[in-house]
Amino acid sequence: MKIKKDDTVVVIAGKDRGKKGKVHQSFHKEGRLVVEGINIVKRHTKPRGTVRQAGIIEHEAKLHVSNVMLLCPKCNHPVRLGSHTLEDGNRVRVCRRCQEVID
Numbered sequence: 869m870k871i872k873k874d875d876t877v878v879v880i881a882g883k884d885r886g887k888k889g890k891v892h893q894s895f896h897k898e899g900r901l902v903v904e905g906i907n908i909v910k911r912h913t914k915p916r917g918t919v920r921q922a923g924i925i926e927h928e929a930k931l932h933v934s935n936v937m938l939l940c941p942k943c944n945h946p947v948r949l950g951s952h953t954l955e956d957g958n959r960v961r962v963c964r965r966c967q968e969v970i971d
């Protein structure tokens with residue numbers, strides 16, 4: 869998965885299409901992300917025991933990485949990413965649009 873925590877992404881599919889947000893969490897095994905302010909769902913919860921808060925709780929549901937594109941911090945466009953191996957062997961992400969290294 870090429871998108872990481874703290875990246876800013878643009879949603880390209882679904883009800884939040886066109887919105888931007890910052891990645892809060894990434895789930896590599898599932899290929900899913902939680903993005904700030906995106907894919908909000910309402911949970912109606914009843915108090916159960918002592919931990920649960922009652923009422924309607926809004927919370928961000930995970931969305932699949934294929935539904936977002938990275939907003940390139942260099943050219944400020946939603947972009948596809950390439951990867952590039954540096955001389956020291958580290959791999960970095962590269963914007964396919966402006967060719968800048970993103971990491």
Ligand SMILES: [Zn+2]
Nearest residue numbers: 940943963966
């Ligand atoms: Zn770029």
